[in-house]
Amino acid sequence: MHDGVDAVKDAADDLNASLHVQKRRKGIYILPNLFTLAALFGGFYAIVMAINGRFDLAAIGIFCAMVLDSLDGRVARMTNTQSAFGEQMDSLSDMVSFGAAPALISYVWALNGLGRWGWFASFVYCACAALRLARFNVNTAVVDKRYFQGLPSPAAAALVGGFLWVATELNLKGADVAWYMFGLVLFSGLTMVTNVPFYSFKDVQMKKSVPFAVIVAIALGIAVINIHPPSVLFALFVGYGMSGYVIYAWRRAKGIRTSVISTSKDEPEERGLH
Numbered sequence: 001m002h003d004g005v006d007a008v009k010d011a012a013d014d015l016n017a018s019l020h021v022q023k024r025r026k027g028i029y030i031l032p033n034l035f036t037l038a039a040l041f042g043g044f045y046a047i048v049m050a051i052n053g054r055f056d057l058a059a060i061g062i063f064c065a066m067v068l069d070s071l072d073g074r075v076a077r078m079t080n081t082q083s084a085f086g087e088q089m090d091s092l093s094d095m096v097s098f099g100a101a102p103a104l105i106s107y108v109w110a111l112n113g114l115g116r117w118g119w120f121a122s123f124v125y126c127a128c129a130a131l132r133l134a135r136f137n138v139n140t141a142v143v144d145k146r147y148f149q150g151l152p153s154p155a156a157a158a159l160v161g162g163f164l165w166v167a168t169e170l171n172l173k174g175a176d177v178a179w180y181m182f183g184l185v186l187f188s189g190l191t192m193v194t195n196v197p198f199y200s201f202k203d204v205q206m207k208k209s210v211p212f213a214v215i216v217a218i219a220l221g222i223a224v225i226n227i228h229p230p231s232v233l234f235a236l237f238v239g240y241g242m243s244g245y246v247i248y249a250w251r252r253a254k255g256i257r258t259s260v261i262s263t264s265k266d267e268p269e270e271r272g273l274h
Contacts, residue, residue, distance in 0.1 A: 029081035035072035036086065036093050039065045043097025046161075050105040055174075058105050059165035063233065065097040066154045091133055098157035099129030103185070106160050110174030110181040121182050125160070125189035129153050132192035147197040151241060155198070156188040159241055162234030169230050188241070196244040197251075 042065030049058040072090060076082045103126040111118030132150055143149050163184055167177055174181070225232045251257070 029076070029079075029083055029086065031079060032072045032076035032081055032086050033089060035068050035075055036089050039068035039072065039097055040093040041065075042068060043093070043101040046097075046101045047104055050108045055105070055109050055164055056168045058101075058109075059161040059168070059230075062097065062101060062105075062157050062161035063165075065101075066158060069094065069097065069154055091137060094153055095130060095133055098153035099126050099133070102157040102160040102188075103129075105164065106181055106185050109164055110178040111185070113175045113178050114182060117182065118178070121185045121189075125156075125185045128189035128192045129156065135193070144197075145202050146200055147247075148200050150194050150196060151188065151191040151198055151244060152200075153192060155237055155240055156192050158233070158237040159188045160185060162230065162237055165230040166234050169228075191241065191244070194244075196248045198240070198244040199247070 042061045046058040046061030046065070049055070049061060069090070072086070076086055103122040106125070107118055107122040111122055114121075132153055135149065139149060160181075163181065167174075
């Protein structure tokens, strides 16, 4: 009789322990989500600075958000703290920092003087950023990992923010370059939703050893950026923004398949991974 009671108690204890473990596993990992929240703050800070007329700081806020956004996923993988919550949080943060923020900043600085054309361009950019993020989320399982399908939203934001940063450093007013900003905003937005392949750098292994010359080249690159950060960073992202079209044209000329979607016919997992 006692053996039966003890067995029931042991089973109840095991069930309670299992429930306790499951309940504990439902928590939120702090470290990667801190980087995501910091990136979100960078986008929010950029909007606030634009409203206050500090457009140089607004551009810097976008670039800071880019750096933090590139770190949260790496930190999660390094610490084995990936979660569905973090994936969704990252996607929503990107929509604010690289979708809404650049659209609003460009409108407040330059495009509002163009009337309906101004808010048209801003909305197109914002809508394309949302579409690009949604497409990325559902196509993750069927896209060649070496390439992005369309311009990544952080790079599109860097084009808009970089142009604004360079213009403010040159003491140019938004009204003087409104149509240039109009064209750049449309180019950045529409390029996000094209099928043009952009190299993702995901196959670069950071843990592998590299020749000494590579470290020297990195040091030289950092030194060049410090000569004049706005101009150098903007030039880099202009080059990256055109690189996809170069890759597309090269593939077409060689008769290579231009799409980065795999030939798998399986339905992609509809999980937010950006």
